[in-house]
Amino acid sequence: MPARTVRAVWLLTVFGAFLWLGAVFLAPWLAGRGASGPARFVYAVFAPVCHQIPGRCFALEGHPLAVCGRCLGVYAGFAAGLLVYPLARGFSRTALPPVSLFLLLVLPLAADGAAGVIGLWRSPIGLRFATGFVWGTVLPFYFVTGLADLVRARRDRAADRALEKAAATK
């Protein structure tokens, strides 16, 4: 897979991830300035992916962030993993991370989440953030690699179709 394809996908993902992370903070910032309509819209964007219970969210200017502490941890971890990506593996390696690493990093989040659901303990928001962050760091190594491979495959198929078309017209 060409390194420039991976680099382009990585750059787009960095842009999207920081835009998404910024929107998490934009909602309370807007609410704090009295722009309740735009703030509600931004909160609504995140509603499908987070319960947004204020008691489980960090706050900015007295208003809860658009996602809970655990989700914020996942997004922050994703952004951190993206920044580490070029240093950790460059743009030419195309293998996905080992399954064992994925399972190891998801374990704290799964244990904390499951224990909370069955009522074993109520973890503090800092721990929720930390377990989400740990899991989030590995996700860009899947996302960027997979998307770059998808782009490559579509390009290859388009090139194949063009060749077939050219051969048919001869």
Place this chain on the structure above:
Amino acid sequence: MPAQKPEYLRPALIAGAVAGLLSGLPFIGAANCLCCLWIVGGAAIAAKLLAADTAGTLTAGDGAMVGALTGIVAAVADSLISIPLRPFSMDLARRFLDKAAELGGELPAGLDEIMAGSSGLSSPGWFLIGVFLTAAVFTVMGALGGIIGVSLFGRRTLPPSPPPASAVPPAVGPGPSDAA
């Protein structure tokens, strides 16, 4: 000869419909609050179904494609399921939280604002915007789940680049084992 394109639609429809149904159900759908569990999990299952249906090995790109399609199907299914269940879901959530408060649990601050805000976003325009936003988010999460699914259930490396034509050995006739 171009590589055989895997059949993405069937696994995406099956897994997406189930994930969307689970996402739209009261309480059960709340599992999506844990990092889009139903969507990421559904997309991973779609990758497993795709692996079972495909003769060759899957790439991460195949996982991204089937996962993204699963996310879109799930968003549509979730929205369709949520329409008739919405009043029931709100009422059930309110009663559950009231009961929790009676038993000594602490109601989250700002709950009333959330409930009021949710009911204010039920106009047709907001519904369509919600479907679009949900589809966008579920597509990204689904793509991620599909890639993870390929890593869990399919091959972990991408196919190597084809060797240059000069490196391909010339065709030979059948060997001794072929003649048997």
